Amino acid sequence: MGVKVIVMCKKKAVILLSGGLDSATCLAIAQSQGFECYALSFDYGQRHRCELASARKIAAAAGVTRHIIMPMDMRQWGGSALTDDNLAVPTAEESANCIPITYVPARNLVFLAVASAWAEAIDCRDIFIGVNSVDYSGYPDCREEFIRSFEKTANLGTRAADEDWKFTIHTPLQHWNKAEIIREGCRLGVDYSLTVSCYNPDSNGRACGICPSCALRKKGFEDAGVKDVTLYQ
Amino acid sequence: MGVKVIVMCKKKAVILLSGGLDSATCLAIAQSQGFECYALSFDYGQRHRCELASARKIAAAAGVTRHIIMPMDMRQWGGSALTDDNLAVPTAEESANCIPITYVPARNLVFLAVASAWAEAIDCRDIFIGVNSVDYSGYPDCREEFIRSFEKTANLGTRAADEDWKFTIHTPLQHWNKAEIIREGCRLGVDYSLTVSCYNPDSNGRACGICPSCALRKKGFEDAGVKDVTLYQ
Numbered sequence: 001m002g003v004k005v006i007v008m009c010k011k012k013a014v015i016l017l018s019g020g021l022d023s024a025t026c027l028a029i030a031q032s033q034g035f036e037c038y039a040l041s042f043d044y045g046q047r048h049r050c051e052l053a054s055a056r057k058i059a060a061a062a063g064v065t066r067h068i069i070m071p072m073d074m075r076q077w078g079g080s081a082l083t084d085d086n087l088a089v090p091t092a093e094e095s096a097n098c099i100p101i102t103y104v105p106a107r108n109l110v111f112l113a114v115a116s117a118w119a120e121a122i123d124c125r126d127i128f129i130g131v132n133s134v135d136y137s138g139y140p141d142c143r144e145e146f147i148r149s150f151e152k153t154a155n156l157g158t159r160a161a162d163e164d165w166k167f168t169i170h171t172p173l174q175h176w177n178k179a180e181i182i183r184e185g186c187r188l189g190v191d192y193s194l195t196v197s198c199y200n201p202d203s204n205g206r207a208c209g210i211c212p213s214c215a216l217r218k219k220g221f222e223d224a225g226v227k228d229v230t231l232y233q
Numbered sequence: 234m235g236v237k238v239i240v241m242c243k244k245k246a247v248i249l250l251s252g253g254l255d256s257a258t259c260l261a262i263a264q265s266q267g268f269e270c271y272a273l274s275f276d277y278g279q280r281h282r283c284e285l286a287s288a289r290k291i292a293a294a295a296g297v298t299r300h301i302i303m304p305m306d307m308r309q310w311g312g313s314a315l316t317d318d319n320l321a322v323p324t325a326e327e328s329a330n331c332i333p334i335t336y337v338p339a340r341n342l343v344f345l346a347v348a349s350a351w352a353e354a355i356d357c358r359d360i361f362i363g364v365n366s367v368d369y370s371g372y373p374d375c376r377e378e379f380i381r382s383f384e385k386t387a388n389l390g391t392r393a394a395d396e397d398w399k400f401t402i403h404t405p406l407q408h409w410n411k412a413e414i415i416r417e418g419c420r421l422g423v424d425y426s427l428t429v430s431c432y433n434p435d436s437n438g439r440a441c442g443i444c445p446s447c448a449l450r451k452k453g454f455e456d457a458g459v460k461d462v463t464l465y466q
Binding site: 068103110149 | 305351353378383387
């Protein structure tokens with residue numbers, strides 16, 4: 001009689017990691033579901049580039065298998081307050097009820113496409129993105145309809161079309177409000193002091209407290225009844 | 234009576250320009266249709282990186298408004314003979330009847346996503362890509378079904394979703410064979426000596442003559458009855 005050795009391989013997942021609160025929670029959720037995590041961030045010329053330092057810390061704290069920060073200079077064409085210094089970041093009130101000027105053209109389309117490329121190359125079928133449509137920013141690339149359409153497109157434009165597998169785009173935060181996201185993150189041990197959400201931080205990475213992203217985050221901590229560990233200016 | 238001044242603004246188009254025969258033809262077609270052209274190439278770690286020198290020459294000869302070569306290092310994950318030197322480029326015979334090892338994971342998905350980002354930022358609604366499904370390489374990301382699904386996705390994940398416009402992904406070469414492409418290019422004055430198709434060129438940019446891409450190109454010139462201006466090793 002021999003000894004039976006069972007090697008359990010974790011399923012891989014690529015996680016889009018911005019350095020913000022949502023994607024840090026998304027990474028923790030993927031890990032709690034047993035995925036071996038590959039984190040992907042973008043140096044796209046964002047005004048709040050300090051979020052990349054946060055992404056590095058979050059990835060290291062989570063012990064991801066690999067973290068890639070992909071350069072992708074979207075300042076070459078601008079079109080957003082986050083990628084063009086001539087466009088000011090509005091306050092939360094100024095950006096209500098329309099697609100705000102902080103929307104970056106086709107950002108999640110690009111991020112998901114690159115995530116699909118990496119995933120396909122390493123035989124990974126699962127991609128996590130922390131989009132959310134409750135505390136809604138007004139960004140078209142955070143909507144469920146777009147995500148499901150992207151998933152279908154990725155499954156048509158890759159080996160998935162001819163082989164016996166499919167990509168799944170996981171959006172665990174899609175229907176949660178910010179307080180629910182923060183509560184789940186706390187339950188999973190996310191250290192939110194490592195994350196940064198502000199669109200307009202100072203040179204020390206301290207948050208402005210008034211941009212739309214700061215406003216959403218502040219309210220989230222309040223509603224969750226969790227101490228806000230954000231460093232404000 | 235006053236003098237009526239009519240300023241005709243050309244419609245803009247973003248053209249994916251690899252440096253090969255198909256995309257050079259695609260650019261000429263877009264120009265012949267009256268578009269003001271913005272060319273987009275990718276330095277993605279391709280084995281045949283010399284195609285970027287060709288892309289530069291083609292863009293300059295066509296007098297495009299702007300040419301961006303975007304770095305996007307797909308060697309970080311490989312998964313293709315074009316982005317991993319440990320995988321050999323097969324001959325045309327070896328790569329028939331399956332998705333060949335020269336397929337680059339999700340390449341056209343990434344290229345179209347970035348083209349959409351640039352297009353959206355400059356109020357451009359038209360994107361041209363030289364995919365082709367007759368002299369068919371077996372690449373899933375060249376199929377019409379993928380392109381139409383991408384178009385739908387881009388229109389859901391950008392301002393197009395909320396505003397009164399839509400992206401159109403133009404694929405003028407989709408149903409032409411290589412000889413038809415070459416004949417149309419010659420009619421439009423494309424200088425094919427500027428283009429390079431080989432997956433495995435030598436250090437002087439001379440084509441191998443035996444890779445699947447060389448085989449398709451050679452046959453195209455023969456069938457079109459046009460002198461093959463390719464420089465072979």
